[in-house]
Amino acid sequence: MSDGPPILQLVSVSKRFGGVEALGETSLDVATARTTVLLGPSGCGKTTALRLMLGLVRPDAGQVLFRGAPLDQEALREVRPQMGYVVQDGGLFPHLTALDNVRLMARHLRWAEARMRARVVELAALVRLSEDALARSPSELSGGQRQRVALMRALMLDPELLFLDEPLGALDPLVRADLQDDLVGIFRRLGKSVVLVTHDLAEAALFGDVLVLMQDGHVVQRGALDDLVTRPASPFVTRFVRAQRRLDVDVKA
Amino acid sequence: MKGRRLRSMGVASAGFAAALALVAARGDARAAADEKLRVASKAFTESVILAEIVSQLERSAGVQVEQRTGLGGSRLVWDALVSGAVDVYPEYTGTLVDEILGGEPGASEPHDRAWLVRALAARGVGMTEPLGFNNTYALGVRAARARDLGLRRLSDLRAHAELRFGFSNEFMSRHDGWPGLRQRYGLPQTKIRGLDHELAYRALAGGDIDATDVYTTDPEIRRDALVPLQDDLEFFRRYDAVLLYRLDVEARVGPEALATLRRLQGRIDARTMMALNARAQLDHVPQADVAAGFLREAFGAVATRAASSAPRMILARVGEHLALVGVSLLVAILCGVPLGILAAKRRRVGQIVLAAVGVIQTLPTLALLVFMIPLFGIGAFPAVVALFLYSLLPIVRNTHAGLVGVSGALRESAEALGLPRGAVLRLIELPLASPLILAGIKSAAVINVGTATLGALIGAGGLGQPIFTGIRLDDVGLILQGAIPASLLALAVQGAFELVERFVVPRGLRARPTR
Numbered sequence: 069m070s071d072g073p074p075i076l077q078l079v080s081v082s083k084r085f086g087g088v089e090a091l092g093e094t095s096l097d098v099a100t101a102r103t104t105v106l107l108g109p110s111g112c113g114k115t116t117a118l119r120l121m122l123g124l125v126r127p128d129a130g131q132v133l134f135r136g137a138p139l140d141q142e143a144l145r146e147v148r149p150q151m152g153y154v155v156q157d158g159g160l161f162p163h164l165t166a167l168d169n170v171r172l173m174a175r176h177l178r179w180a181e182a183r184m185r186a187r188v189v190e191l192a193a194l195v196r197l198s199e200d201a202l203a204r205s206p207s208e209l210s211g212g213q214r215q216r217v218a219l220m221r222a223l224m225l226d227p228e229l230l231f232l233d234e235p236l237g238a239l240d241p242l243v244r245a246d247l248q249d250d251l252v253g254i255f256r257r258l259g260k261s262v263v264l265v266t267h268d269l270a271e272a273a274l275f276g277d278v279l280v281l282m283q284d285g286h287v288v289q290r291g292a293l294d295d296l297v298t299r300p301a302s303p304f305v306t307r308f309v310r311a312q313r314r315l316d317v318d319v320k321a
Numbered sequence: 322m323k324g325r326r327l328r329s330m331g332v333a334s335a336g337f338a339a340a341l342a343l344v345a346a347r348g349d350a351r352a353a354a355d356e357k358l359r360v361a362s363k364a365f366t367e368s369v370i371l372a373e374i375v376s377q378l379e380r381s382a383g384v385q386v387e388q389r390t391g392l393g394g395s396r397l398v399w400d401a402l403v404s405g406a407v408d409v410y411p412e413y414t415g416t417l418v419d420e421i422l423g424g425e426p427g428a429s430e431p432h433d434r435a436w437l438v439r440a441l442a443a444r445g446v447g448m449t450e451p452l453g454f455n456n457t458y459a460l461g462v463r464a465a466r467a468r469d470l471g472l473r474r475l476s477d478l479r480a481h482a483e484l485r486f487g488f489s490n491e492f493m494s495r496h497d498g499w500p501g502l503r504q505r506y507g508l509p510q511t512k513i514r515g516l517d518h519e520l521a522y523r524a525l526a527g528g529d530i531d532a533t534d535v536y537t538t539d540p541e542i543r544r545d546a547l548v549p550l551q552d553d554l555e556f557f558r559r560y561d562a563v564l565l566y567r568l569d570v571e572a573r574v575g576p577e578a579l580a581t582l583r584r585l586q587g588r589i590d591a592r593t594m595m596a597l598n599a600r601a602q603l604d605h606v607p608q609a610d611v612a613a614g615f616l617r618e619a620f621g622a623v624a625t626r627a628a629s630s631a632p633r634m635i636l637a638r639v640g641e642h643l644a645l646v647g648v649s650l651l652v653a654i655l656c657g658v659p660l661g662i663l664a665a666k667r668r669r670v671g672q673i674v675l676a677a678v679g680v681i682q683t684l685p686t687l688a689l690l691v692f693m694i695p696l697f698g699i700g701a702f703p704a705v706v707a708l709f710l711y712s713l714l715p716i717v718r719n720t721h722a723g724l725v726g727v728s729g730a731l732r733e734s735a736e737a738l739g740l741p742r743g744a745v746l747r748l749i750e751l752p753l754a755s756p757l758i759l760a761g762i763k764s765a766a767v768i769n770v771g772t773a774t775l776g777a778l779i780g781a782g783g784l785g786q787p788i789f790t791g792i793r794l795d796d797v798g799l800i801l802q803g804a805i806p807a808s809l810l811a812l813a814v815q816g817a818f819e820l821v822e823r824f825v826v827p828r829g830l831r832a833r834p835t836r
Contacts, residue, residue: 122737148739159734163752163827172748173738205829221738231737 073136075100075229075261076121081130083116090116092285093130098229103255103262105276107269109308113285114265118233121263122153149173152222156234158214160206166217167202174224191220194254212243219254230255232264236271248274269293269312281305358574361407361699362390363398364778365518366601366608366793367456367538367594371411373612375564375582378620382581384574389699391789393778394491395420397691397699401780402565403444406698408574409566409582413456415558417441417565419497447568450586451561454538454594458492458557459549460502461535463525467548474553475506478532482509487530489518497558498534505556519793536560538591540599562589588619605796631802634787639806641701641782645773646814649705650766653712657765658758660713661720662746674717682714686772690779704773704781711772712765719761723754756826763818770811774803784810 074097083091091113098104098121106114119125120132123144132139134147153159160169167188174184192202195216206214215235222230235251236244252274255262266272272279273293281289281296289301300306358379362372369390376386389407392398399421401407412421414437422440441448462472470481478484492498493515502508516524521533522541535542535549542549564582571579589597597615600606606614660678664671681689689710693703727750735745751758777785784803791799823831 124733124737145739145741148737151737151739153734153737155730155734157730159730161731161734161749161753162829163749163755164829173740176740176744176748207829 072100074098075135076263077133077136078117078120078127079131079133081120081127081132083120083125083128089285091120094285094287095130096280096287096290098261098263099278100261101259102277103264103275104278104280105272106263106265106280106282107267107272107276108282108288109267111284112282114280114282115233116285117282118231118263118265122151122231123148149177149225150228152225152227152230154215154218154222154230154232154235156237158206158218160214160218160221162206164205165202166197166204166206166209166213169206169217170202170220170224172221177225187224187226188220191223194223194257195219196250210243211239212247215239215247219251223258228261230258230260230262232262234265234267237266251275269309281308283308356574357385357387358409358570358578359387359389359407361388361392361398361401361410361780363395363410364391364393364789364793367536367598368411369608369790369793370597370601370612371452371562371564371589372409373609374585374615375409375411377609377612377616378584379578379581381616382577384578384581389780391777391786391793392699392780393687394691397694397779399565400691400694401699402446402567404695404698405567406694406700408570409564411452411562412565413560413562414451415457415497415560419558420495423496441565442568445568447566447570449564449566449582451563452585453562453587453589454591455559455561456536456538456591456594457560458498459535459537459552460486460532461525461539461542461547461549462532464546464548466531467550472548472550474551475502475556476553478508478510478550479506482511484510484531485512485514485529486510487514487516487521487524487533489521489534490515491518492534502556505554517792519795538594538598540595540602543595543599544603562594584620589615602794605794608790608794635802635806638782638784638786638803639810642770642773642784642807642810645701645704645708645776645781645783646766646769646810649708649773650712650762650769652705653709653716653765654762656709657713657716657761658720661717661758662724664717664721665724671721675721678714678717681710686711686775687778690775694779699780701776701781703779704776704783708769708773708776712769715761715765715768716758717761719757720754723757724750726757727753752827753830756822756830759818759822759825763815766814766818767811770807770814774807 076098078094078096080093080095081091082089082093094113094117096117106117108114116125120127123132123139123141134143137143139147160166161172164172170188170191171184174187179187188202192199197213197216197220201209201213202217206217209217218235222232236247239247248271255275262275264272264275266275276293279289279291279293279296280287283304289296289305291299296305297309300309360372360376360379362368372388372390376388379386389401392401395412395416398407398410399412402410417437422437438448460475460478467473471477472481486499488499493513494500499513503510514530516530516533518534521530522545524530525533525547526545532550535547537549541547564585566579566582593615597611600611600614601608660674664674686707689707690703693706697703697706731749731753732745735749740748773781773783774785774788776783777789784807786803787799788803788807791797791801791803
């Protein structure tokens, strides 16, 4: 799977919060038009890495590059519309309807009404959400519907990069499985560059072209699922894989 | 982005400044074209009746009069006179010497007229000859109690340390009141309470206190069968009633205004004054009618006064009240919301802002009103400024709390979408904070409706006018004419805001029945 140049790079970045190291010196490429999964237990630094890529926090050292150019405050303003972001509980604004959540940014950029409407219809079909649901407030939607709305909002401006932080983490198993299948299809159809954060190996294997396993603020191994299973870089990788496989076996039994 | 937010705050501040300028300009315009004689009084019946007498006599002489009666306290009315907010008010020589010109080198006895006239003239104030009665202080005790204890003179009080005194707040704090009296007579009593003067009579009649300060022309002395104890050490000063006026009255309003004031010199003796007080306070004759009756008898003058029916009076008071509350609240919103935003966005500035509005809130209302006099004179404007200051805390605090309470995840979602900071504030944070902000505005409004009644003490009118007049005259009907509309107004304001809530608070944030 050799690609063109990476769309986004972390170059020797590190980040501490109040003296605690959240991410040690780390370099990481996000491949263009592929799905990269940041994987690892809680507190391993995967979410911090994602927030650095989004420009929501500034690195203490090192650089974030978007298409090879440093992502400073100035550049962020221009790059933001090319990034979509979905968080665990959707992050929908409770005072706006689902539709207004989706259109918020387009409206701010003064899109024509017809263009907005066409885009919303297109996205609603993509994420399989009814018009009726779009008219409701977030509090009147189910958890799965909320994530679909959040995905529509993230995709509204047709970004090149899509970030998802544990997008399925808060859902019950049936809804989760349903949405997982839909997401895989959507990512394949859109062919966008995706960065997804999860602690679930099965989910990572389902989505990821590239898996990045992290531990204690550092990248432990980068590769396909196969590499992690057959050529683990450290005993931790084996333990992490086994822990999740055992669960798998138990469920089957 | 930062700039835009600051600019919008600037716009709000500019709006406030413009509002101030507008009101101030109106004040100036009025002062410049002034030909009216502004007659004031303190907040007790005798003072109000004297001011009525002056006003009606002036009107019958063709002078245009504006009345500002019932202002709260000697110092306040004096300051209003010196600062030019009013032209005339009745005063007592004893109060002048000991309280108002107190500490003045060469301060003398109240009957040293030459000294008084000089001291007043130095401040641009003139004084008529005495009106004819000496309304001095005395301590009043119920006649039966005085007989039982053998009390005749103030010196007799020394032997009865257990007696409970209830004094008006003014008497408690004046040099020529309780502190001086206690010292001169060496009085041992310790159970001293501060009470409203009129309420003290009720406490006395009810046996809750044994003695109170009375004025020698108070009608209650006769009604309640009180004995004023004899001032055997001659402590109390003479309190000859006089009229104080600004020396520029002659030039500004005309010589006939001054001549008319002088017609009252020596025309009201103590018996007459006590009778006038009794008609107003005991017989509940409106003060204007009491004054008219006196003028008819003494001068054969047919008094002219603006007659008005009770409903019309109430309506006018409600209008004044609403104006006080509405204007102060509007300006408080225009300033308070931006201040709350500033407090939420700049933590250090925020702490200062919140502390400052908190301190303002702790100032006693009357003290704040008195502060306003030298700055803004008397009337509606200083009252609006005071109400504005009191409204700030709930609005600023709730705006701050509402914004700080917006979850970090939502703020981050907005930022990740690419919304600039100003848009995040406008489209996300303020709408999310709107229920709290509105609640703050609502409590400010409801509190204001209550506090605005105190505006009557500095001549701002409003529903406090009938309430305070009613308390003074022991006229429950009059009290209710102010109190009932004030309560209804508070309820109406509350209801109105609940209605506004439906339109302003986004649907998704409103409490709804569980599904």
